[in-house]
Amino acid sequence: MSKHMTNIITGIAEIAEGIFRMRISSGYISANAKPGQFVNIKCCEGNDALLRRPISICSVDRPGDTYDIVFQKKGGGTGMLAGKKPGDRIDVLGPLGNSFDTGARHRRIAVVGGGIGVFPLLFVLDDSRAIVRRSYLGFRTSKLVVLENEFRFRSSSLEIATDDGSYGTKGFAPDILRRDISVEDFDMIYACGPEPMLRKVSQLAGEHNIECQISLEQRMGCGFGTCLACACKTANGEDGWKYSHVCKDGPVFNSRSIIFD
Amino acid sequence: MDIDMSVDICGIKLKNPVIAASGTFGFGREHAGFIDINKLGGISVKGLTLKPRMGNRPPRVAETPAGMLNSVGLQNPGVHYFIENELPFLRQHTAAVIANIAGNTIDEYCEMTEILSDADIDAIELNVSCPNVREGCIAFGTTPAGITEITQQVKRYAKKPLIVKLTPNVSSIADTAAAAESAGADAVSLINTLLGMAIDVETRRPVLANNTGGLSGPAVKPVAVRMVYEVSRTVKIPVIGMGGIFCGNDAVEFMLAGADAVMVGTANMIYPDACIKVCMGIEQYVRKLGYSRAADITGSLEMN
Ligand SMILES: Cc1cc2nc3c(=O)[nH]c(=O)nc-3n(C[C@H](O)[C@H](O)[C@H](O)COP(=O)(O)OP(=O)(O)OC[C@H]3O[C@@H](n4cnc5c(N)ncnc54)[C@H](O)[C@@H]3O)c2cc1C
Ligand SMILES: Cc1cc2nc3c(=O)[nH]c(=O)nc-3n(C[C@H](O)[C@H](O)[C@H](O)COP(=O)(O)O)c2cc1C
Ligand code: FES
Numbered sequence: 001m002s003k004h005m006t007n008i009i010t011g012i013a014e015i016a017e018g019i020f021r022m023r024i025s026s027g028y029i030s031a032n033a034k035p036g037q038f039v040n041i042k043c044c045e046g047n048d049a050l051l052r053r054p055i056s057i058c059s060v061d062r063p064g065d066t067y068d069i070v071f072q073k074k075g076g077g078t079g080m081l082a083g084k085k086p087g088d089r090i091d092v093l094g095p096l097g098n099s100f101d102t103g104a105r106h107r108r109i110a111v112v113g114g115g116i117g118v119f120p121l122l123f124v125l126d127d128s129r130a131i132v133r134r135s136y137l138g139f140r141t142s143k144l145v146v147l148e149n150e151f152r153f154r155s156s157s158l159e160i161a162t163d164d165g166s167y168g169t170k171g172f173a174p175d176i177l178r179r180d181i182s183v184e185d186f187d188m189i190y191a192c193g194p195e196p197m198l199r200k201v202s203q204l205a206g207e208h209n210i211e212c213q214i215s216l217e218q219r220m221g222c223g224f225g226t227c228l229a230c231a232c233k234t235a236n237g238e239d240g241w242k243y244s245h246v247c248k249d250g251p252v253f254n255s256r257s258i259i260f261d
Numbered sequence: 262m263d264i265d266m267s268v269d270i271c272g273i274k275l276k277n278p279v280i281a282a283s284g285t286f287g288f289g290r291e292h293a294g295f296i297d298i299n300k301l302g303g304i305s306v307k308g309l310t311l312k313p314r315m316g317n318r319p320p321r322v323a324e325t326p327a328g329m330l331n332s333v334g335l336q337n338p339g340v341h342y343f344i345e346n347e348l349p350f351l352r353q354h355t356a357a358v359i360a361n362i363a364g365n366t367i368d369e370y371c372e373m374t375e376i377l378s379d380a381d382i383d384a385i386e387l388n389v390s391c392p393n394v395r396e397g398c399i400a401f402g403t404t405p406a407g408i409t410e411i412t413q414q415v416k417r418y419a420k421k422p423l424i425v426k427l428t429p430n431v432s433s434i435a436d437t438a439a440a441a442e443s444a445g446a447d448a449v450s451l452i453n454t455l456l457g458m459a460i461d462v463e464t465r466r467p468v469l470a471n472n473t474g475g476l477s478g479p480a481v482k483p484v485a486v487r488m489v490y491e492v493s494r495t496v497k498i499p500v501i502g503m504g505g506i507f508c509g510n511d512a513v514e515f516m517l518a519g520a521d522a523v524m525v526g527t528a529n530m531i532y533p534d535a536c537i538k539v540c541m542g543i544e545q546y547v548r549k550l551g552y553s554r555a556a557d558i559t560g561s562l563e564m565n
Contacts, residue, residue: 004295004533042531047327047479052531093533219320221331222530226291227284228307228336229322243315243336248291 002096002224003028009088010066016146018073020082021058027065029095033057035102035123036215036252039069039094040223041081049077054220054247056120056192057095070119070146096223097251100124100213106188108132110180111155112173112201114193115139120215122147124190125154132156134180138173138197142166174200186210195260202255212255218246233259264547265554266540268302268522270499271422271447273357273383275302275522278555279512279540282503282526283308283361283386283426284333288347289354295533300540303357305450305524306343308388310362311369313339323459323468328480328505329527330457332471335363340373344380357383359424367401367411371418378420385421387411390428390453402428402453405440412444424501427451429481429488438492450501450524451492452485478527479505486514493519493560507535509542516543516555517562 011023029039040052060067073082084090102124109130111121118137125133135155139145140163152158159176160168169176174197177189181204191201192215205212221229225248232250234257236242241259244250266277280303281292288306289298298304316336323330338346340362351358360382364370370387377385389411390402401407412425425441427434429452438449454475459468467473485504493500502520506512507528515523528535547555 001294049324050327050478050527050531051322051324051329219322221322221329222285222291224291224294224533226287227322227331227530228287228316228333229319229331231316231319231321231336243319 001032002094005092005094006089007092009084009086009090011086012084014082015070017143019070019144019146020073021068021070022081022084023066023068024090024092025066026092029057029092030060030062030065030067033060033067033095034099035127036100036120037095037097038120038223038251039092040096040220042091043077043080049080051221052093052223053077053081054096054223056215058119058122059126060123072116093223097247098249100190100215100252102127102129104129106130108184108186108188110134110136110177110184110186110189112136112177112189112191112193112197113138114173114197115144117191117193117197117215118147118151120192121190122150122154125151130188132184134184134186135159136173136177137161138163138193139167140164172197172200174204177201178204181208181210188213191215191255198255199260202258202260205255213252214255214258215251216246216253216258217251220247223247233261235259262553264544264552265556266544268556270501270522271384271424273303273422275357276355277302277540278516278522278543279536280305280357280359280501280522280524281529281536282524283388284331285526285529288343289351289356292529292533296537299355301356301536302522302540303359303383304351305359305361305386306347306351307337308335308361308363309337309340309343309373310335311340311364311373313337313342318470320468320470321474323474325457325459325476326480328476328478330459330469330474330476331454332469332474334471340376344376348380348382352381359384359386361386361388361426363388367414370411370415374415374418374423378418382421384424384447385419386424386426386450387415388426388453390426390430402437403431405436408437408440409444412441412446416445422447424448424450426453427492428453429484430456434488435491435495438496442496442498446498448499448501449492449496450503452481452488452504455481455484477504479507481505482511482514486518489515489520490518490562506539509539509544509546512539512543513546513558516558517560519560519562521556521559
């Protein structure tokens, strides 16, 4: 169950250009959050950045009663969040949404992330009990590469791609996955990132008949299922479709159920 | 001393003047996870149509200065599904239930009114002004003649109090309100959203897939207060005011301007407890003024 809370920020650091990791104190969220879930943050009091901003939970420290979020400073809301100091309070709804299934039956997994989509995948690796865990992360350029050590530490292997080739392999994460997918015998793929990436990963998973869970983004009004703003197209019956809602039915969906336009 | 917060809106007894506005409170289930929805005066449910509706393509929301645009487009499971699957849940609670309806044709409005008149609801709210659906709906609400026609027709089928929800996208809202009153409306509610547009300068495209959407939130409040003032001076039927109410004093502005009750919309999406906070704020204000009933402040505005 999600709650409306005031949480206290215990730490904040810029870990790459314009990307911030924030540690937030909440026994409730650290104890209850599952990988893939998000919090919806009121970045300031009053009418600037009126709507809440959805940010994924990146990791939890259960003994320490804290959770971490990582966010890119993009516009007004995340800009104000980046200016927060330890000790500041923030108004949070969470944990929200469904979660990645990290069940123990998934023994050989691939995680595929792009840009700000890599953050929830760290939590997936923390929760998963898979033996083989291959991570494929894509970033626009070397300056935006983040959490490399954290991912390396939790993975059997880590591949990094940059669009411009300034770090790791030049190209996109799904292209590296394509290379490995026929030899690795994965039983689950977890993916989060920009839509073109998700589309490619879903397609690959389909071709190789591998189960795949993807986490979607959509502009949100409420974040808890009441306003119906965050629609995404999902399969319905034989060849029909309907609008599901990212904040409530998702953000995680079986890749087969999503209809990319 | 206890303040009497109850108000009477065309025969519906509300335990307090705060009602959740249509489209921002679903059918109450999500908010019930955060708050005790028994504390609300009423709930106007997500706009219902005769048949289920998919709604518009996303993105359906764009933030704007002190407000937001939405183009949800009346996604809803249809009036029959509502009665069978959502109404029983709402009826386990004590808040009045207002069925907000929209149709493509006057016949559809009439059919829904007939169906809902036999259901266990407290009132019907006619959305004759949804800016997000191309067909029908919008046309009825924008002229006094259109309002007269639809209100008269629907009234023939209504066995429940009929609230006509007015659009601000008109040249004189007092005229449309007067038309609703003379055609038999039992109350009016206002304002629905203001038609707006936001453009992403990077992509040179509107942010909303639907291009335009309805503006709500604090940005619309002064417009809404002015309109409630004009309408409440024009009609004798109860007036329900809304538009950008986030706190008790916001609601008090509407009541001073003549509103008998208020609806809280956008604020519910940001603060799940918004209605409760608004209600507490009204009570505090009434107490501070030394009145004993919330209804006493309605229309007590003094003009300069
Ligand atoms: C489920 C979910 C999880 C997310 N997790 C993360 C994360 O872990 N780290 C991270 O950096 N970002 C994440 N995002 C994206 C993040 O929500 C946006 O970057 C942020 O809302 C931008 O706000 P702003 O005020 O800085 O930007 P502005 O562009 O000024 O925002 C204007 C409006 O658009 C909305 N908006 C803009 N970009 C997005 C977007 N990509 N997705 C949804 N709404 C958007 C904002 O919420 C706001 O309402 C997530 C989005 C979703 C839907
Ligand atoms: C996301 C959203 C959905 C809405 N859906 C409806 C609807 O289905 N029917 C309706 O009559 N009004 C609808 N409205 C309008 C509100 O009920 C209200 O009239 C308007 O938002 C102004 O109040 P506010 O500023 O407090 O939100 C919707 C508003 C929003 C923000
Ligand atoms: S954002 Fe309101 S329903 Fe998903």
